[in-house]
Amino acid sequence: MILGGLVIAMLALLILRVPVAFSMLTPCLVYVVWSPDITMGVALQQTVGSVDSFPLLAVPLFIMTGYLSNAGGLADRLFRMLLTLFKKIPGALGFVNVFSSLTFSWMSGAAIADAAGLGSVLVPAMKKRGYDEKFALGLTGASSLIGPIMPPSIPAIVYAVSAGVSVGALFFAGVLPALVLTSILCLFVYREAKRNPVPEEAGGQDMPVSKAITSALPVLLTPVIILGGILGGIFTPTEAAAAAVIWVLILSLCYRSLSFKAFRGVLVKTTSTTGSIMLIVAAAGLFGWVIAREQGPQAVTEAMLQFTDNPIVFLLLINVALLLTGMFLEPVAGLLITVPVLMPAALEFGIDPLHLGIVMILNLVLGLLTPPVGLVLYVLSSVTGSSVQTVTRGTVPFLIPLLITLLLITFIPAFSLWLPSLLVK
Numbered sequence: 001m002i003l004g005g006l007v008i009a010m011l012a013l014l015i016l017r018v019p020v021a022f023s024m025l026t027p028c029l030v031y032v033v034w035s036p037d038i039t040m041g042v043a044l045q046q047t048v049g050s051v052d053s054f055p056l057l058a059v060p061l062f063i064m065t066g067y068l069s070n071a072g073g074l075a076d077r078l079f080r081m082l083l084t085l086f087k088k089i090p091g092a093l094g095f096v097n098v099f100s101s102l103t104f105s106w107m108s109g110a111a112i113a114d115a116a117g118l119g120s121v122l123v124p125a126m127k128k129r130g131y132d133e134k135f136a137l138g139l140t141g142a143s144s145l146i147g148p149i150m151p152p153s154i155p156a157i158v159y160a161v162s163a164g165v166s167v168g169a170l171f172f173a174g175v176l177p178a179l180v181l182t183s184i185l186c187l188f189v190y191r192e193a194k195r196n197p198v199p200e201e202a203g204g205q206d207m208p209v210s211k212a213i214t215s216a217l218p219v220l221l222t223p224v225i226i227l228g229g230i231l232g233g234i235f236t237p238t239e240a241a242a243a244a245v246i247w248v249l250i251l252s253l254c255y256r257s258l259s260f261k262a263f264r265g266v267l268v269k270t271t272s273t274t275g276s277i278m279l280i281v282a283a284a285g286l287f288g289w290v291i292a293r294e295q296g297p298q299a300v301t302e303a304m305l306q307f308t309d310n311p312i313v314f315l316l317l318i319n320v321a322l323l324l325t326g327m328f329l330e331p332v333a334g335l336l337i338t339v340p341v342l343m344p345a346a347l348e349f350g351i352d353p354l355h356l357g358i359v360m361i362l363n364l365v366l367g368l369l370t371p372p373v374g375l376v377l378y379v380l381s382s383v384t385g386s387s388v389q390t391v392t393r394g395t396v397p398f399l400i401p402l403l404i405t406l407l408l409i410t411f412i413p414a415f416s417l418w419l420p421s422l423l424v425k
Helices: 002-015 020-034 040-049 055-071 074-085 092-105 111-128 133-146 154-163 167-173 175-195 209-231 237-254 260-293 296-307 311-326 331-348 353-369 375-384 388-411 414-423
Strands: none
Touching: 002 020, 002 260, 020 040, 020 260, 020 331, 040 260, 055 074, 055 111, 055 154, 055 209, 055 237, 055 260, 074 092, 074 111, 074 209, 074 237, 092 111, 092 133, 092 175, 111 133, 111 353, 111 375, 133 175, 133 353, 133 375, 133 388, 154 167, 154 260, 154 331, 154 353, 167 175, 167 209, 167 237, 167 353, 167 414, 175 388, 175 414, 209 237, 260 296, 260 331, 296 311, 296 331, 311 331, 311 353, 311 388, 331 353, 353 375, 353 388, 353 414, 375 388, 388 414
């Protein structure tokens, strides 16, 4: 009864557009006040303790890496290199769009940063070359979801901390799923290029391929520093994040593409974004503790086991539940609320926590493209000047490749587990 009341109260506040953190905190504080055996000191300890985590230090560092890459012109170098490489292929800008998101994801780990940084460049460029506006918007939105799956992924760090699994292992678990999504999006770009051909791309043709690659090569070393450092035991994921910030900052200064004003803007945006995320983490810490105290995870596990003993059916139910959750909660909040509840049940069904993590992350980030939350929709509308309705219509066809990817990742665990089993001992 109490458990249901907490969840209903949180959902009601979300519907009333109360910020996510306060939607979780408010019912929890009422619960604490009405519980004679709980003091405010205990509640405060649970709230503050949830952000007292060394791995979470990587979150602001990776966020700063993404913002620095944009402000320092590193994303532009990647864009020019890819445009040069794909210039002779039909649908070149479509492929550039997808691979720009893939390469940029190695530095940002967030769909919002991808959509904001690349959307402002790629969507106008695609429209200018004759691509349909809705196709350009939809492709940019869909490809931005590569970021939260490919390391260094912000949702992966949050899941790893919440589930108690290795951040490095989860990073490597996301590599193949991200490449699967990239491949399927490329197939859709190829089909569109055959159905609606556009004139041959002109941008980037004057730059030799060797020069374009050389120009972007130092930028491409960023994922080598992050993943290579983790794999080689040189860095922890948090230390790798700090190394990435230093490397990107050095490159920006060497290229003389980062002004003091831009750097100040990076610090402001990093602080703002980190503050929002950590407030949600703190609120979710208290919410999760209250749910656990009311034996919510046990109730969910018992209900699932009574409903089915088939892991495939369980995964289908998780997909449906998380897709609906993602429509109302951003991925970080969704993970912090659902991981403590679903993890015990998943373990009972013999599902690997790394596999579960990638499935949960992919489900929840799909919500970034669906109303009413759909943050990527609003970001693309803001940076391109297109209406939210136009952006939404553009993303609808791309839900097909995203759902295909989700089903493949869900029911072929090897996509998530092969690389960690090979590289992480």
